[in-house]
Amino acid sequence: MMATAYTHSLVVIAPTELWASIQALNAALGHDVGDGRPLSATGAEPETHRGVQAWVQQTFAHQATGAEELPADAPEGTAALLSACTISADELIDPIGSGPSTGELSTYGSAAGHWAAALAAAQLQVIE
Amino acid sequence: MYQERTGAAGTTICSVGDPVGSIESSVGGYWAIAPSDAARPILRQSGAGRKYLEFSGVTQALQVPNFALTSRMYVGAAAQNAVSGSGMWFLEQSAQAALNDGFLVRGTSTFAWLVRRTLSHSAVGSGNWSGISLSALEWLYTTATQAYYLDGVAQASGTIAGTLVSDTTATDTLNIGSRNGASQFFNGSLYALVIADSADTLSAGDLANLRTWVGQKAGRTL
Numbered sequence: 001m002m003a004t005a006y007t008h009s010l011v012v013i014a015p016t017e018l019w020a021s022i023q024a025l026n027a028a029l030g031h032d033v034g035d036g037r038p039l040s041a042t043g044a045e046p047e048t049h050r051g052v053q054a055w056v057q058q059t060f061a062h063q064a065t066g067a068e069e070l071p072a073d074a075p076e077g078t079a080a081l082l083s084a085c086t087i088s089a090d091e092l093i094d095p096i097g098s099g100p101s102t103g104e105l106s107t108y109g110s111a112a113g114h115w116a117a118a119l120a121a122a123q124l125q126v127i128e
Numbered sequence: 129m130y131q132e133r134t135g136a137a138g139t140t141i142c143s144v145g146d147p148v149g150s151i152e153s154s155v156g157g158y159w160a161i162a163p164s165d166a167a168r169p170i171l172r173q174s175g176a177g178r179k180y181l182e183f184s185g186v187t188q189a190l191q192v193p194n195f196a197l198t199s200r201m202y203v204g205a206a207a208q209n210a211v212s213g214s215g216m217w218f219l220e221q222s223a224q225a226a227l228n229d230g231f232l233v234r235g236t237s238t239f240a241w242l243v244r245r246t247l248s249h250s251a252v253g254s255g256n257w258s259g260i261s262l263s264a265l266e267w268l269y270t271t272a273t274q275a276y277y278l279d280g281v282a283q284a285s286g287t288i289a290g291t292l293v294s295d296t297t298a299t300d301t302l303n304i305g306s307r308n309g310a311s312q313f314f315n316g317s318l319y320a321l322v323i324a325d326s327a328d329t330l331s332a333g334d335l336a337n338l339r340t341w342v343g344q345k346a347g348r349t350l
Contacts, residue, residue, distance in 0.1 A: 004143055004144065004145025004146050005146075006145055006146055006147055006170070007145075018309070022337050026165075027216050030337070031165045031166075032133075032164045032165045032166070033164060033165065033166050034163060034164025034165070034166045035164070035186055035187075035310070036187065036188065037187060051186075051188055052166045053166070053184055053186040053187065054166035054168075054187075055147055055168075055170055060182045077209075083146060092145075101144045101145045101172050101173045102173070102174060102175070103145075103170060103182050105153065108338055110184070110210070111170075111184035111186070112185045112186070112210060112315050115184060115185070115186045128311050
């Protein structure tokens, strides 16, 4: 089985007014982060934050969480933007794919569990 | 099946663990495309060696643009609900759902098929799609009567009054794993999906073959 490069679940939660900047930063890096999910403390309007969970490569996860330095060619303001967000990463238990690849994560169990834990820590809920 | 969200222009074939940006249907020439990079479901593989798409219930979804339907359809899916939560929509033909039209499967603690606004989308009979079991979900509408099946067992049936919206609406976006690509995202796994239009013209043998295939993907004998 070929190992995947997408070994990390990444959750990014940003104040709503910064989401356009998050989208622009990702676009500059060649990614489309999408619209994310609207969030608030109660799960009702008004929206205060936006968030997303995605599978990313290790370097991307480490740079987003500050575990590695940002690349020299990172867009200006990247560090400040990231510092204004709540970002967490979790790693596949079996990233080399030596057996079944069921997406089990080291800390949160699953991507859905990672997302739920991040929302709980930020005291936010999805506005459906 | 490509990582890129570019349909036929994709170049990076997905391996297990990779995000899936584009999937081509086996027949019909349709492409299911993730609406963003973050929305791409992940190709996984179970301990039994079955490959499936993982939807995390956050933003993962696929959309098939300009999806044409006829009124007589067979829809079969092998899928697993990760939680018995509410508000997850598994299949939806987008614009129709706003009118409670079109078709969908809503993965709540029960599963429900909605075909037309005159039919309730509440629980169908006792057809619970609860817990985490991999199940074969089928909707068969080949005559004026429709029937719903869970793991091959008929759950409910009824007569469709009037005409289906698909009788008068040629094409629309088919959403897989979300409601209109924007909310109520599916948290679970998709092992197989078949949508056959003009199902009333299928031979009994062809229909049986489709049902058998869906059942095999769910580990069931239908």
